Amino acid sequence: MAISKLSTGEAVRLAAREGSLVGVTSGLAPSFLQANLIVLPSRYAADFRLLCARNPVPCPLLAESSQIGSYDSLKSYIAGLKGDKIASDIDIRYDAPRYMVYQDGVLSASHVEDISAEWTEDHVAFLIGCSYSFETALINDKLSPRHSVMQRNVPMYRTNIPLCPAGVFTGATYVVSMRPYKRSDIERVRDITRPFVTTHGEPIAWGWDGMKSLGIPDISRPDWGDVPLEMDGQPLDSSNDDVVPVFWGCGVTPQEAVMRAGLKGIVLGHAPGHMILLDVKDEDVFSIH
């Protein structure tokens, strides 16, 4: 099936499972939730669950394995939605287009097609919300994120804002994504993204002062994603206070926290941009502005 025909979350999962979808999932099956994947040895599961509960803005936990070792059924964290409504026909081992493998905290394999060889009966999978949902809402309200107009990746930055620690997960900090906006549009941007509580919600900081308060030294040097570029003749430069950076909590945060914790054993995740799609649509989870 042509990738452009993949109009549901389930269709994208099945295409990834059979190997016909190998690229990033951005733009596929619009309005279906896309999720970050983190798979941990079970002894770290309680602490990770608590890390998400204590830091819901950067780490919005949507679902996890229904029990230790389950790769094909989910327990839901979305109020009023059971696990099989989040994704009925799912196989965590195959349904992301590409995966990363970490052994004792070190990347041991990158962009592998599946994790059937690495998955064990002791693994627990966690699905975390991603910001694609609110980007669609911004586009629909004529406030398209600049990176999507420029067909680039969203820039992401480490910050010095600490996560609330949870068990083995200490010392981690927020990762943020950045979309520049006119200062006069910021309140509308806040209003539009506020309802997306399971996918980071409204921004956590904005403006050049906001950038400084996050401890980001240079907007032109993101830690992940693409360098923000000019648009409409408006350079994204701190001497210009008309167009300013706006920062959201980012789903890379829990991955960073996992990497910092120096976990023993095999940890698995999706490759950047190669998300797992769900059966849930935006309107199932919250009312769009």
Place this chain on the structure above:
Amino acid sequence: MAISKLSTGEAVRLAAREGSLVGVTSGLAPSFLQANLIVLPSRYAADFRLLCARNPVPCPLLAESSQIGSYDSLKSYIAGLKGDKIASDIDIRYDAPRYMVYQDGVLSASHVEDISAEWTEDHVAFLIGCSYSFETALINDKLSPRHSVMQRNVPMYRTNIPLCPAGVFTGATYVVSMRPYKRSDIERVRDITRPFVTTHGEPIAWGWDGMKSLGIPDISRPDWGDVPLEMDGQPLDSSNDDVVPVFWGCGVTPQEAVMRAGLKGIVLGHAPGHMILLDVKDEDVFSIH
């Protein structure tokens, strides 16, 4: 009835309601949850709810008015517990021993006996978790907080760690409470307080480096509560790395956020230390370590 006989949350509420209890509630009805109270005009309720949801460690929302204007029935935010189990016979207007009244963001009356004159049909009450619960657990495990041994108030500090903003609530930062511990006891202290998820849970920072990371300039100058004193010949001094400060999220945080937001109209709260007691016990909410 003698105050020492007030052995349940309901007994404390009734004593406050009839005017026979006028002092702080610390130590009353051990193991019953005590709650911070914030009462807002209804137009701010949605944003405040979101502020708590985005910042659950310093702002653990336990319950709110069952509907706008309700002072005698609650809607629960504790999973598996209905509002009438949190407190069946409650009157928000009388059941804290003392209250504070703010008009357009300015304190207009302090330590008043009740708020029956100020309460309107447009007010919404919010009950927020408080750290008395985990202090009992620490005492039971022979890790008594120093301030309780010294019969002083816990020291509290403003930090530079931003809350995730929510609507009108922007620019606020975490307030933390501090209890000094031997460095060798910190992991036990973390383990004991971790299960108390509705009352701030495990510490958010510890050690002298932790103090600096929170932006606290001087441990001997708390913003609320009493100055921490020496005990066991161990001065709490940054040249001593054996006994170090340990910091928890603090229920003063949401009050600070409300004050910073410059809300219009009448805002009400409990007077510091004069909490509202609930019918819920620690063991109803979580398994004690």
